[in-house]
Amino acid sequence: MEISFAGKQALVTGAGKGIGRATALALARCGARVTAVTRTQADLNSLVQECPAIVPVCVDLVDWAATEAALKDVGPIDLLVNNAAYAKLQPFLEVTPDQFDLMFNVNVKAVLHVSQMVAGGMKARGSGGSIVNVSSQASQRALRDHAVYCATKGALDMLTKVMALELGPHQIRVNSVNPTVVMTKMGRLGWSDPEKAQTMKSRIPLGRFAEEEDVVNCILFLLSEKSSMVNGVALPVDGGHLAC
Numbered sequence: 001m002e003i004s005f006a007g008k009q010a011l012v013t014g015a016g017k018g019i020g021r022a023t024a025l026a027l028a029r030c031g032a033r034v035t036a037v038t039r040t041q042a043d044l045n046s047l048v049q050e051c052p053a054i055v056p057v058c059v060d061l062v063d064w065a066a067t068e069a070a071l072k073d074v075g076p077i078d079l080l081v082n083n084a085a086y087a088k089l090q091p092f093l094e095v096t097p098d099q100f101d102l103m104f105n106v107n108v109k110a111v112l113h114v115s116q117m118v119a120g121g122m123k124a125r126g127s128g129g130s131i132v133n134v135s136s137q138a139s140q141r142a143l144r145d146h147a148v149y150c151a152t153k154g155a156l157d158m159l160t161k162v163m164a165l166e167l168g169p170h171q172i173r174v175n176s177v178n179p180t181v182v183m184t185k186m187g188r189l190g191w192s193d194p195e196k197a198q199t200m201k202s203r204i205p206l207g208r209f210a211e212e213e214d215v216v217n218c219i220l221f222l223l224s225e226k227s228s229m230v231n232g233v234a235l236p237v238d239g240g241h242l243a244c
Contacts, residue, residue: 003224006031010223011077013061013114014084016043018184019134022212023081023219028053030220035074037061037084061110062102071117076125079223080118082111083134089145100148107152108159115174119167128171130223133160134215135176137238153178157234164232173231175222180238181209206239 010027014020016038024036028051035055036047044056059070061084086106088099111133122129138146139153156176163174181187181200191197191209201207215237221227222235236242 003220003226004031005079005224008032008078009035009076010079010081011035011037011071011074011114011118012081012083013037013110014134016040016047018186019179019182019212019215019219020081020083021047022216023083024054025051026216026220027079027081027223032079035077037071061114062105064113067110067113068117071114076121076127077118078122078127078129080115080129080131081134081219081223082114082131084110085134087146087149090148091145092147095148103148103152104155107149108155111156112159115163119163119170119172122172123167123170126170129173130227131163131167131172131174132219132222133174133176134219135160135178135234137178137180137236137241139178139234140236140242160234161232168231173222173227175227175230175233175235177215177218177222178234178236178238178242179210179215180204180236180241182215183209183211203244204239204241205244208239210237210239 010032012020012024015024015036024034028034035057037057039060041058044058048054048056057070059066061067086103133156135156136153138150139157160174160176167174181191218235218237
């Protein structure tokens with residue numbers, strides 16, 4: 001299935017590493033003009049080295065005023081991928097207020113804010129558009145030491161549905177992808193212990209973790225006209241983990 005985004009403008013948050021970086025590069029390969037947003041300038045520098053056509057924006061999405069200033073001149077966006085996220089593992093009884101606030105600020109509040117700016121422009125132009133939020137299987141499956149992270153992804157899934165409900169009449173589709181463990185650089189480090197990895201893999205019917213391209217391909221599909229009747233969906237990219 002060939003997908004082209006020629007003539008489209010895309011914005012990807014959390015584009016410095018992992019899924020976000022791979023998505024930004026894939027969108028550029030498919031012909032989109034891509035704006036990549038992350039808070040780490042070094043990551044943006046290396047991304048632009050790899051693909052000079054990508055427009056870099058360095059901003060911490062937790063700072064609403066700075067985000068509005070950084071994105072106000074980005075131009076009309078047709079495709080938005082809300083990928084920026086933060087995770088800090090803490091046992092439930094040890095959850096701290098600062099980590100609770102930070103995770104919700106990045107994983108939920110920033111998605112709301114960026115989406116408001118982008119969708120507002122889509123509505124004003126009457127051109128429609130597509131938004132994909134990068135959620136997690138953790139929105140639907142409890143994970144030890146992930147109390148706040150699971151809660152943020154559960155909130156993100158419901159935010160996705162409400163966005164789909166309210167923005168759909170303006171031909172703006174909103175969906176999420178919900179991956180299992182993904183073999184990004186961070187994922188490989190976090191799951192390098194064979195015993196820990198095997199315990200998790202044993203719960204995945206396909207018997208493996210996701211690769212970056214498994215998630216990116218689903219994001220591209222949901223952004224494209226190939227999914228023109230798909231709206232308000234949380235798409236598991238988990239090898240069947242949630243089916244068990």
